[in-house]
Amino acid sequence: MLNARIKLRHLQAFLEVARQRSFARAAERLSITQPGISKTIRELEDTLAVSLFERTPKGISLTQAGLTLLRHAGPAVRTLEEGVKALQAVQEGSHWLRIGALSTAESHLLPEALRRWQVDTATERGAQVVTGTSAFLLSRLRRGELDIVVGRMTEAREIHDLSFEHLYYERLQLVVRAGHPLLAEQGLTADKLCAYPWIVPPPQTTLRQQVDSFFVRHGLSLPTQRIETLSLALGLHYTLIGEAIWVAPEEAVRSAQQREELCELTLPLELNGGSVGLCINRSLHPTLATEAFCEVLREVASDVVKGA
Structure with missing residues (x-):
């Protein structure tokens, strides 16, 4: 059992003197006085009942006892420092989130979840939101560059090793x-x-697969006159000013339909819809922020289902 009289400051002073081979330089590095560091080393030597340093014509050198302590104290203190840094990183991670957003989550689910996540606590919280295709976002999630991806993605091949x-x-x-x-x-x-003209999702996206399936079912080819984009803003405004048919997520156009600006055609693109959800990389140990945000997403999703 470690002697209760030995404090962290004793070990830090010992390690710094051992590194610098000088009480004066060690004191300067630790921002204390030379008498102060000398007193700290004497306290440690008295507690251990050994001499840790000896003076030589070339300066300070470690005794055999000092070498033994250095061999064990050095790794122990470094491990403790790494633990403290890791804890600080976890604390910082509880206030910051990196989100991948698919277009199906941009209109209501994600904005409402972010609002609740930020106001439900007195602690300031921030988030970086990245948009793109499922393949792009899930690859970043896999590399640890994102904490969570939100949207419709159940048919994405890239999801197989994620949660x-x-x-x-x-x-x-x-x-x-x-x-x-x-x-x-x-x-x-x-x-x-x-x-x-049509406004459709880009090739190689989960949403585009549904569009292609629609045309295959009806024995038709996708019109050449089309715009391929995941931008909800572009899709909305281009549809409002022209004759285009827009393939849009239900949630993205709900408000415009309520205002009677957009109308759904009587011919359905799909009957049952796709699964909107959240995806995380369990192998990278989700942060506290990620876990908290997942819970908020579940709450908002529950409200969406009730209001459907």
Whole structure:
């Protein structure tokens, strides 16, 4: 058992004198007086009942007892310092979050979760939000560059070695501006949609797979006149000013539909929708911030389901 009289300051002073081979330089490094560090070393020597240093013509050198203590005290103090730094990192990590956001989560789920996460505590919290495709965001999550990815991604091949949690289902809709010619069509069929420009997700995305499946089911080819983007703002404004058909997440267009600016076509793109959820990398030990934010996401998702 470690003698209770030996304090951390004794070991720190001993290690610094051993490194510097000088009481004066060690005192300067530790920002204490030379008499102060000499007193600290004497206290340690008295407690251990050994001499740790001896004076030589070349300066201070370690005795055999000093060498023995150095061999054990050095790693022990370094381990303790690393533990303190790790604890500080955890504390800092409890206030900062790196989020990957897919377009399906940008309109309501993520903004509302961030709002609740920040106001539900007296501690200041911050977040960095990165947008992009599921492949891009999940690769960053795997490398530890993100703490969590939120959105619709259950069909992404890149998810296989990560931890995905389902929150709710959300449909992709085919929407157009109010007054669009297709809204007046009786018995709307898929072939009539090909006469108009489309706004679709980019290739190799989870959402694009649903678009491609729609055209395959109806024996059609995706129109050449199209814009490929995940930008909700671009999709909304381009749809409002023209004749485009926008493939949009249900949540992203709900407010515009309530204002009667956008309308869903009677021909559904998909019936059941896809799974919106959260994805984390369990192998990297999620931070306190990540765990807290996941809980808030579950609460908001529950409200989404109740309001559906």
